[in-house]
Amino acid sequence: MTQKTNVNMVVIGLLAAMFIGALDVTIIATATPHIIADLYGESLFSWVFAVYTLTTCVAVPIFGKLADLFGRKAVLAVGIGLFVLGSILYGAAQSMTELIWFRALQGIGAGALAPVCFTIIGDLFSGKQRGKMMGVFSSVWSVAGLLGPLIGGYFVDQVSWRWIFYINVPIGAAALLLVTIFLHQPIERRAKKIDYLGACTFTVSFSALLYALLLSGGSDHSWDSPLILGLFAVSAVFFLLFLWIEKRVEEPMMPLSIFRxxxxxxxxxxxxxxxxxxxxxxxxxxxxxxxxxxxxxxxxxxxxxxxxxxxxxxxxxxxxxxxxxxxxxxxxxxxxxxxxxxxxxxxxxxxxxxxxxxxxxxxxxxxxxxxxxxxxxxxxxxxxxxxxxxxxxxxxxxxxxxxxxxxxxxxxxxxxxxxxxxxxxxxxxxxxxxxxxxxxxxxxxxxxxxxxxxxxxxxxxx
Known part of the structure; x- marks a missing residue:
């Protein structure tokens, strides 16, 4: 007998998952001076933001495809788990290098939060109801934008900057429990073929592109510097290779047919x-x-x-x-x-x-x-x-x-x-x-x- 999804409880869980992702983006600015002072990493701190952007962008389409292959619940659970684990490690970091690596892990988890949450909403609702729910979920960013500086300021002033990341743990755990327990969707029982080559070539291509963009813009390197031009070339070559693979594999990571x-x-x-x-x-x-x-x-x-x-x-x-x-x-x-x-x-x-x-x-x-x-x-x-x-x-x-x-x-x-x-x-x-x-x-x-x-x-x- 197929279990019935408790829509209200699932929506609360999804809102909590979206909230920790949105809150993390808005809260970190309040802790920046204290993190730099504690870990002596002013020269490296920009990479805390850059690596999060890079890993999130690369992870988004990969998690999107995995959600179609293995079901939304399993993939969202992995994303929340990685995000919470990254938050715990990030809060416990003892050096700026550790901080950057743990932020990268957190960014990978964040790549599953918004796309899979919106996909589940698309599954559960249709027509006018879907439009209303998208409006509700958009409000999460507004709430996070208002609460982020307040919560961040309180923890930094009264406790420790590390707690602005530990706060993700109880909220993430609640989101994980609600979605895992109350979301029930049928999964087709068949062998799944993962497009490993497509995922690898996509990762290299977009990592090189994002790295070039993050380094350029008139700050660290000029647009025509050998490093930036080399990264663009690597990105272009691997993107063409990605397209070639996607046309030929049985289960492409990103089916090119959707772009028709x-x-x-x-x-x-x-x-x-x-x-x-x-x-x-x-x-x-x-x-x-x-x-x-x-x-x-x-x-x-x-x-x-x-x-x-x-x-x-x-x-x-x-x-x-x-x-x-x-x-x-x-x-x-x-x-x-x-x-x-x-x-x-x-x-x-x-x-x-x-x-x-x-x-x-x-x-x-x-x-x-x-x-x-x-x-x-x-x-x-x-x-x-x-x-x-x-x-x-x-x-x-x-x-x-x-x-x-x-x-x-x-x-x-x-x-x-x-x-x-x-x-x-x-x-x-x-x-x-x-x-x-x-x-x-x-x-x-x-x-x-x-x-x-x-x-x-x-x-x-x-």
């Missing part, structure tokens, strides 16, 4: 473009507030909060209305809001007041909510159960790549105009160039989403 689905291609391009804008804003908005307007570090750090609040608000609204408005209309409307906010961003003057920034970030946050949630829902609906993990992972990979490439490109443009002792006007000019590029990207995204099928065609795919 127009909805997937358009939403992936849109995710790549829009997430580069939001990541750039989280970096350059605080710099402008502190360096150009002369506000405090606290005030500059809080400036991205309006976007963090507006995004999940819009996600919840569009999750309930997207089928009445039309899926394509929802995404186009959101993309138009991002364009409007980006135009205002490009029009910023040095004397533009603080509240002007709040308005820009609210508009862009609302736009992103209207773009991201319907995009996730329609992608999940475009394929069957057996490919849902892969398409979810491909969407998240493209969003992560947009963030990484965006940071590198924006950094290059900014650093070309700003010297080591840049004046206020020089800093503003450097950031204005970045904002103009963001505006161009927003327009490119608006054009891209026009290629989505009409609402009636999308509904026929559901």
């Amino acid at each position: 689905i127009r909805v997937l291609n358009v939403t992936n391009v849109s995710g790549f473009l829009t997430f580069s804008i939001t990541t750039g804003l989280t970096i350059y908005a605080p710099i402008w507030i502190q360096s150009v307007l002369g506000h405090s570090a606290t005030s500059s750090g809080l400036i991205v909060m309006p976007m963090s609040l507006a995004w999940p608000l819009a996600s919840n609204i569009v999750g309930r209305l997207m089928y009445q408005m039309g899926v394509k209309a929802s995404i186009v409307f959101g993309s138009s809001l991002v364009v409007a906010g980006s135009i205002c961003l490009a029009a910023l003057q040095m004397n533009s007041p603080y509240f002007y920034w709040i308005g820009i970030l609210v508009v862009i946050g609302l736009g992103m909510g209207f773009v991201a949630t319907p995009s996730t829902v329609v992608v999940q609906s475009a394929v069957g159960w057996e490919k849902r993990g892969v398409v979810n992972a491909s969407s998240m990979l493209l969003r992560s790549m947009g963030q990484t490439i965006g940071i590198a490109v924006f950094g290059t443009i900014y650093n070309q105009q700003v010297t080591m002792l840049g004046s206020k006007s020089e800093l503003a000019a450097g950031m204005h160039s970045v904002f103009l590029l963001m505006c161009a990207i927003a327009f490119a995204n608006l054009l891209a989403v026009q290629l989505l099928p009409k609402h009636r065609e999308l509904m026929a795919q559901q």
Whole structure:
């Protein structure tokens, strides 16, 4: 007799799993000075962030495929286990080298959290309910963004910076228990063929690409340095080899057939473009507030909060209305809001007041909510159960790549105009160039989403 899934308990477990991943990203900044002071690793500390990004991006599509092969529960359990183990080791690290290795392990586990959680939601819900749940899950990042600095500040000041990682253990254990006990999905009993060669070539290709992007951007190495060019060459060769393998293996890690689905291609391009804008804003908005307007570090750090609040608000609204408005209309409307906010961003003057920034970030946050949630829902609906993990992972990979490439490109443009002792006007000019590029990207995204099928065609795919 097949056991019935307790949907409410599973959703709570998934929210807990998503929360520890989101909280970890927002909480670590509060501990940075104390970690550097304790472990004497200022020169290596940037790699704590870089290695997490690298391992997470590489792990996302691999876990997505494994979820399709072996079932969501087993793969999510492995991901949570690795994330919690990495958190324990990270908190106990005695040197910066250990810290970086344990952060890499934690990043591998994080690669399973969001894509597999969203895949399970796609399995459990359909139609309007799926849209509503995506809105709820988007709120996790907002809650984590608000609680992260508060929780991190308390542990750093009152206990130890190590406890900002140990806090993941009870939450992760609760998530693991809830999903393991209450999620029941049928698994096809047949021999599974794992695409080891595809996974290896993909890992080498994207690791080389991400490493090159993390090293470049005008900070450590120029784009035309032998090291960066060599890494790009390695990435290209192994990517071509990956494509050659995927065309020939029986059970490819990433079936190339999914890229013949127009909805997937358009939403992936849109995710790549829009997430580069939001990541750039989280970096350059605080710099402008502190360096150009002369506000405090606290005030500059809080400036991205309006976007963090507006995004999940819009996600919840569009999750309930997207089928009445039309899926394509929802995404186009959101993309138009991002364009409007980006135009205002490009029009910023040095004397533009603080509240002007709040308005820009609210508009862009609302736009992103209207773009991201319907995009996730329609992608999940475009394929069957057996490919849902892969398409979810491909969407998240493209969003992560947009963030990484965006940071590198924006950094290059900014650093070309700003010297080591840049004046206020020089800093503003450097950031204005970045904002103009963001505006161009927003327009490119608006054009891209026009290629989505009409609402009636999308509904026929559901």
